[in-house]
Amino acid sequence: MxxxxxxxxxxxxxxxxxxxxxxxxxxxxxxxxxxxxxxxxFMTLGAYVAWDVASHLPxxxxxxxxxxxxxxxxxxGGALAAGLTEVLLIRPLYxxxxxxxxxxxxxxxxxxGLLLGGFGSNSLSIPVPLWLIEASRVGGLDLPxxxxxxxxxxxVILVALELFxxxxxxxxxxxxxxxxxxxxSALGINVGRAFTLVFVIGGxxxxxxxxxxxxxxxxxxxxxxxxxxxxxFAFIVVVIGGLGSIxxxxxxxxxxxxxxxxxxxxxxxxxxxxxIGNLSVVLLLALVLEWRPRGLFGxxx
Amino acid sequence: MTNALExxxxxxTLAGSHVLQGISLNVPVGGVTALLGxxxxxxxxxxxxxLGLVASTGAISVLGTDVRGWATHRxxxxxxxxxxxxxxxxAGLTVAENLRLAERIEAPRYDDVYxxxxxxxxxxxxxxxxxxxxxxxxxxxxRALLNGWxxxxxxxxxxxxxxxxxGELADAxxxxxTLATVLLVEQNLALVRRLAQRIIxxxxxxxxxxxxxxxxxxxxxxxxxxxxxxxx
Amino acid sequence: xxxxxxxxxIALxxxxxxxxxxxxxxxLPWILPSTVNVVNSTGTLEVLALSFVFAGVALGYxxxxxxxxxxxxxxxxxxxxxxxxxxxxxxxxNWPLASALVATFAxxxxxxxxxxxxxxxxxxxxxxxxxLAFAQAFYYLVEDNPHGLTGGDTGLALYSSRLPAFxxxxxxxxxxxxxxxxxxxxxxxxxxxxxxxxxTGHVLxxxxxxxxxxxxxxxxxxxYKLAAYTLSSLVATGxxxxxxxxxxxxxxxxxxxxxxxxxILVMVVLGGAGTRWGAxxxxxxxxxxxxxxxKVAAEPSFATLPAFLRVPLSQPQFLLGLIFVLFVLFxxxxxxxxxxxxxxxxxxxxxxxxxxxxxxxPMEEP
Ligand SMILES: Nc1ncnc2c1ncn2[C@@H]1O[C@H](COP(=O)(O)OP(=O)(O)OP(=O)(O)O)[C@@H](O)[C@H]1O
Ligand SMILES: [Mg+2]
Numbered sequence: 024m025x026x027x028x029x030x031x032x033x034x035x036x037x038x039x040x041x042x043x044x045x046x047x048x049x050x051x052x053x054x055x056x057x058x059x060x061x062x063x064x065f066m067t068l069g070a071y072v073a074w075d076v077a078s079h080l081p082x083x084x085x086x087x088x089x090x091x092x093x094x095x096x097x098x099x100g101g102a103l104a105a106g107l108t109e110v111l112l113i114r115p116l117y118x119x120x121x122x123x124x125x126x127x128x129x130x131x132x133x134x135x136g137l138l139l140g141g142f143g144s145n146s147l148s149i150p151v152p153l154w155l156i157e158a159s160r161v162g163g164l165d166l167p168x169x170x171x172x173x174x175x176x177x178x179v180i181l182v183a184l185e186l187f188x189x190x191x192x193x194x195x196x197x198x199x200x201x202x203x204x205x206x207x208s209a210l211g212i213n214v215g216r217a218f219t220l221v222f223v224i225g226g227x228x229x230x231x232x233x234x235x236x237x238x239x240x241x242x243x244x245x246x247x248x249x250x251x252x253x254x255x256f257a258f259i260v261v262v263i264g265g266l267g268s269i270x271x272x273x274x275x276x277x278x279x280x281x282x283x284x285x286x287x288x289x290x291x292x293x294x295x296x297x298x299i300g301n302l303s304v305v306l307l308l309a310l311v312l313e314w315r316p317r318g319l320f321g322x323x324x
Numbered sequence: 325m326t327n328a329l330e331x332x333x334x335x336x337t338l339a340g341s342h343v344l345q346g347i348s349l350n351v352p353v354g355g356v357t358a359l360l361g362x363x364x365x366x367x368x369x370x371x372x373x374x375l376g377l378v379a380s381t382g383a384i385s386v387l388g389t390d391v392r393g394w395a396t397h398r399x400x401x402x403x404x405x406x407x408x409x410x411x412x413x414x415a416g417l418t419v420a421e422n423l424r425l426a427e428r429i430e431a432p433r434y435d436d437v438y439x440x441x442x443x444x445x446x447x448x449x450x451x452x453x454x455x456x457x458x459x460x461x462x463x464x465x466x467r468a469l470l471n472g473w474x475x476x477x478x479x480x481x482x483x484x485x486x487x488x489x490x491g492e493l494a495d496a497x498x499x500x501x502t503l504a505t506v507l508l509v510e511q512n513l514a515l516v517r518r519l520a521q522r523i524i525x526x527x528x529x530x531x532x533x534x535x536x537x538x539x540x541x542x543x544x545x546x547x548x549x550x551x552x553x554x555x556x
Numbered sequence: 557x558x559x560x561x562x563x564x565x566i567a568l569x570x571x572x573x574x575x576x577x578x579x580x581x582x583x584l585p586w587i588l589p590s591t592v593n594v595v596n597s598t599g600t601l602e603v604l605a606l607s608f609v610f611a612g613v614a615l616g617y618x619x620x621x622x623x624x625x626x627x628x629x630x631x632x633x634x635x636x637x638x639x640x641x642x643x644x645x646x647x648x649x650n651w652p653l654a655s656a657l658v659a660t661f662a663x664x665x666x667x668x669x670x671x672x673x674x675x676x677x678x679x680x681x682x683x684x685x686x687x688l689a690f691a692q693a694f695y696y697l698v699e700d701n702p703h704g705l706t707g708g709d710t711g712l713a714l715y716s717s718r719l720p721a722f723x724x725x726x727x728x729x730x731x732x733x734x735x736x737x738x739x740x741x742x743x744x745x746x747x748x749x750x751x752x753x754x755x756t757g758h759v760l761x762x763x764x765x766x767x768x769x770x771x772x773x774x775x776x777x778x779x780y781k782l783a784a785y786t787l788s789s790l791v792a793t794g795x796x797x798x799x800x801x802x803x804x805x806x807x808x809x810x811x812x813x814x815x816x817x818x819x820i821l822v823m824v825v826l827g828g829a830g831t832r833w834g835a836x837x838x839x840x841x842x843x844x845x846x847x848x849x850x851k852v853a854a855e856p857s858f859a860t861l862p863a864f865l866r867v868p869l870s871q872p873q874f875l876l877g878l879i880f881v882l883f884v885l886f887x888x889x890x891x892x893x894x895x896x897x898x899x900x901x902x903x904x905x906x907x908x909x910x911x912x913x914x915x916x917x918p919m920e921e922p
Contacts, residue, residue, distance in 0.1 A: 133877025
C-alpha cells in the first residue's frame with residue numbers, strides 16, 4: 024500500500040511536468056493549428072539557460088538562492104526562445120500551416136545539433152539545494168521533496184493559466200481565437216499579437232518544465248535531447264486531453280503520468296521490459312482515440 | 325466621401341474555383357443597400373473579401389481609404405462592423421465577454437446596444453453557446469454596433485429565424501440603419517423591401533443588376549435574378 | 557520525342573551511369589564523401605548505396621506526404637520493420653532468404669493496414685501525432701530487446717549461413733550491395749511512378765487539394781489514403797531490407813528513432829514535395845552532404861578552426877537543420893521547384909492548401 028501511495032505521488036509529479044509542457048503546446052495548437060516541434064527545444068533551452076546562469080554566479084550565494092535564480096532563468100529562457108521563434112520563423116509563414124510545422128522541426132534539429140556540438144551528448148549537472156534531494160516523511164511515507172516542487176509548480180501554473188484565460192482581456196482573446204480566429208480579427212483585433220503571446224507563455228512553461236524534469240526525474244542532469252524525448256509524451260497528453268483544451272491537458276497529464284508510473288513499476292518488474300511504461304502510454308492513446316477521436320475534452324478551453 | 329464602399333474588378337479564387345469574377349459596386353453613404361443573389365453566387369465571399377478574410381485581387385476602398393492588401397483588423401478599425409452569416413458568436417464565452425472583445429473605442433455604446441436589445445443586459449453572464457439562434461444573432465449584431473461605426477456589413481441576419489422573430493429583427497435593423505450605412509445580404513425579400521433603398525444583384529460571381537429597391541415589386545426582375553416568383 | 561519518352565530515356569540513362577559507377581576508378585580530390593579519393597572506393601560506394609536506399613524510402617514517403625498531403629511521422633516504423641524482421645528471421649531463426657523476405661513484407665503489410673486504419677480515423681494534426689506515437693512505441697519495443705530478439709541498444713548484426721555469399725556484408729561485396737540498393741531505388745521509382753500517374757494517383761492529389769470535393773463526388777477518400785499509407789510503408793520496408801544488407805547491423809537509434817523520419821521528411825522537402833525526382837535528388841544530396849560533412853569534420857586541420865566555426869560545422873544535424881529551415885522559408889518548392897517553375901506553383905499549393913490569407917489557417921478542417 025505504501026508503495027502504491029508513493030508511486031501515485033511520483034506519478035502525479037510526473038503528470039505536473041507533463042502538464043507544464045503540454046498546456047502550452049495545446050494552446051499553440053488551439054489558436055494557430057501549429058504542431059510545435061520546437062517545444063521540446065524550448066524545454067531543453069530552458070534547462071540550459073538555467074544551468075548557464077547558475078554556473079556563472081558565485082557559489083557563495085548559496086544553493087537555495089542560485090536555484091531560485093535558475094528557475095526564473097529557465098522561464099525567461101524558454102519564453103525568449105519561443106517569442107523569437109514565433110516572430111522570426113512562424114510569422115513569415117502565416118497561412119502556410121504545413122510549412123510552419125516543418126520550420127519548427129528544422130529549428131529543433133538545428134539547435135539541438137548546435138547544443139550537441141557545443142556541449143557534447145554528455146549531461147550537465149544543475150546545482151540544487153540539498154533540501155531538494157532529500158525526502159520528507161508524510162504519514163509514514165518518505166516522499167521526495169522534488170516531487171512536491173513539481174506538484175506545486177503544476178498547480179500554481181494551472182490556476183494562473185485559468186485566471187489569465189478567463190479574467191484578462193488577452194486571455195479572453197485567446198479563448199475566442201481558439202474557437203474562431205477569423206472572427207477575432209473581424210472584431211478589429213490583431214490576432215498576430217495573440218499568436219506571439221501564446222508562444223511566449225507556452226515557451227515559459229516549457230522552459231520551467233525542462234528544468235523541473237531534470238531536477239525531479241533526471242538526477243539534476245540535463246542533456247541536449249532531453250526535451251525531445253519529453254515532447255513525445257507532451258504530444259500524447261495533448262491528443263488524449265483534446266487539442267486546444269487546457270483542462271483536458273491537465274487531466275490527461277495526470278492520467279499519463281500515473282499510468283506510466285504504475286505500469287513501469289508493476290509490469291516492468293514482471294515482464295522485464297524497461298520501456299513498458301512508455302509503451303502503455305501509447306496504447307492508452309490508441310484506446311482513447313478509438314473511443315473518442317477528439318480526445319477527452321473535445322476542443323474548448 | 326460619397327461612397328462608403330467602392331469595389332472594382334474584385335476577383336476571388338477559393339480552392340481552385342473562381343468564385344468572384346470581377347465584381348464592381350459602390351455603396352453610397354447612408355441608408356441600406358441590399359446585396360442579393362441566389363444561393364452560392366458569392367455574396368458571403370464578397371463581404372469576406374471586403375474585410376480581407378479571403379485573398380482577392382482588384383481595388384477596394386472602404387470609407388474613402390484604399391485597403392488593398394490590408395490585414396483584417398486594420399480594415400475593421402477604419403470603422404466597419406461585421407455580422408457574419410452564421411453569427412459566429414464565441415460559444416465558450418459569455419455574452420459580456422463577447423461584447424467586451426468587440427470594444428474598440430474608449431466609451432463603447434452600450435446604451436445604443438441595450439436600447440435595441442434590452443434582453444442582452446439580463447443575459448450578460450450566459451455562455452453564448454447556450455443561447456437560442458435569435459439571441460445569438462442579437463449578440464452578433466450588438467458586437468458590430470458597439471463602437472458606433474459608420475459602416476456595417478450584415479450577412480443574412482434572418483437565416484434560420486422563426487417568422488415572428490424576423491419581424492422583431494426587422495424592427496431592430498431599422499433602428500440600426502439610422503445609426504450607420506448598411507450593406508445587407510438577405511434572402512428574405514420582404515425584409516429587403518422594408519429596409520433597403522438600393523439593391524445590387526449578383527449572379528455567377530458578377531454584378532448583373534444595380535438599382536432601386538422599388539424594382540423588387542417587378543416580378544420579372546425577381547424571377548430573372550433571384551429564382552423566386554415575385555414578392556407578395 | 558514526347559516528353560514522357562524523353563523523361564524515361566533520361567531516367568534510364570542515369571540508371572545506366574549509376575550502374576557503371578563501381579567500374580569507374582577515377583581519382584577525384586575534394587568532393588568525395590570518403591577519405592579515399594577514388595570514385596569506386598568502398599567508402600564512396602557505400603555512401604552512394606545508402607543514398608539510394610533513402611532515395612527509395614523518400615519516394616515512397618512522398619506518396620503519402622507530397623502527393624496525398626498527409627503529414628505522417630510514421631515511416632521509420634516500416635523502415636525498422638524491414639530491418640528487424642529480415643534480420644531476426646535470418647540471424648536468429650535461420651530462415652531461407654525467400655521466406656525471410658516474404659515474412660518481412662507480410663508483417664509490414666499487416667502493420668500498415670492495421671495502424672493506418674487506426675491513425676486515419678483522425679485527420680490533420682491529430683493524424684500526425686498518432687503516427688508519431690505509434691512509431692515511438694515501436695522504437696521503445698525494439699530498444700527493450702524483447703526475448704533478446706532485437707539486441708536492444710547493442711544492436712543486432714546480420715549473420716546467416718542462409719544468406720548467399722555474394723550478399724554478405726563483407727567489404728568485397730560492397731559492389732553487389734551497391735547494385736542491390738540501386739535496384740531497390742529503380743523498383744521503388746517504377747512503382748511510385750505507376751501509382752502516381754494512374755487514376756489512383758489523381759485521386760490522391762485531389763485529396764490533397766480538396767478532400768471535401770471528392771466526398772461530394774461520391775469518392776470515399778479513406779480507402780485511397782489507406783492505400784497510399786500502405787504503399788509508402790511497404791516501400792520503406794524494402795528500404796529497411798536493403799539497409800540491413802548494406803550496413804549489416806541494426807541499432808535502434810540509427811534505424812528506429814524519430815530522427816530517421818525527420819531526415820526523410822527533410823529529404824523530401826529539400827528535393828521538392830510532390831515530385832518524384834525531387835524526392836530522389838533531395839535524398840541523395842542529404843546523405844551525401846551528411847557523410848561529407850562528417851568526413852570534413854574528422855580531418856586534422858579541422859581541429860585548428862576557431863570554436864565558433866568548428867562547433868557548428870562539426871554537426872551535420874545543425875547544418876542540415878539550418879538548410880531545411882532556409883528552404884522552408886525561402887524555397888518552398890524545394891530543388892525541383894527551382895528547376896521547374898511549374899512545379900513551384902503546385903508545391904506552394906500543397907503548403908498553402910486552404911488559404912493565402914494571414915489569419916485563416918485551417919489545416920484540414922476549417
Ligand atoms: N472555402 C471554400 N472552398 C471552396 N469553395 C468555396 C469556399 N467557400 C465558398 N465556396 C464556394 O464559393 C461560392 C460562393 O459562396 P458564398 O458563400 O459566397 O455564396 P453565397 O452567395 O453567400 O451563398 P448563400 O446564399 O448560400 O449564403 C459557392 O459556390 C461556394 O461553394
Ligand atoms: Mg452566404
